[in-house]
Amino acid sequence: MDQSKTGKFIAQARRAQNLTQRQLADQLAISDKTVSKWECGKGLPEVSLMLPLCEILQITVNDLLSGEKVAEGEYQKKAEENMMDLIRENAENKERMTLSIICGVITVIAVCALVMLASYLELPVAVRILLLVCAVLTAIAGIGAAARLEVKAGHYECPHCGALFVPTMMDYVKGYHTLTRRRLTCPTCGKTSMCRHRITR
Numbered sequence: 001m002d003q004s005k006t007g008k009f010i011a012q013a014r015r016a017q018n019l020t021q022r023q024l025a026d027q028l029a030i031s032d033k034t035v036s037k038w039e040c041g042k043g044l045p046e047v048s049l050m051l052p053l054c055e056i057l058q059i060t061v062n063d064l065l066s067g068e069k070v071a072e073g074e075y076q077k078k079a080e081e082n083m084m085d086l087i088r089e090n091a092e093n094k095e096r097m098t099l100s101i102i103c104g105v106i107t108v109i110a111v112c113a114l115v116m117l118a119s120y121l122e123l124p125v126a127v128r129i130l131l132l133v134c135a136v137l138t139a140i141a142g143i144g145a146a147a148r149l150e151v152k153a154g155h156y157e158c159p160h161c162g163a164l165f166v167p168t169m170m171d172y173v174k175g176y177h178t179l180t181r182r183r184l185t186c187p188t189c190g191k192t193s194m195c196r197h198r199i200t201r
Contacts (some may be wrong), residue, residue: 004041004069013057030061046163090200096153100146107142156195158186
């Protein structure tokens, strides 16, 4: 799905209904910043908001996902394209998550190997220090790469409003986490909580 195209279409449909961003946001019980993000192409409406949004804007979900009014003759074709886009997006998210896990495992193995070499082999002090520095740099690079892959793999779900969102890298890094949840602030309702990581929509 083309977020930029969908965002422009939402803005166009909103203006056609003579609504401001604030009025649309109030009807959906979200912030006007969220509507602004959609219209700027920086995110898509959560699944739970798509039907109410379409009702207010007097468009179909197919129109929304396509980023344009779909002619009746094209409706079936566009629906199939949108479904394939969703399947492709879910497959890409699973692939990113798998790569993130592989990257994390390789990083742990590499760092442990470097630390063990520095600890147990008879080496000059300078070489030991170099190995430890390499271990630290490997850990930083590996964890950074794994985090970048994971943050783009799917969405986080707010337990309060059910919104799906992708956090910024800074919010992702700052939020403490368990294996499946991370403490984040929802951009829709503004509440901070342990949000569940979801790979598929």
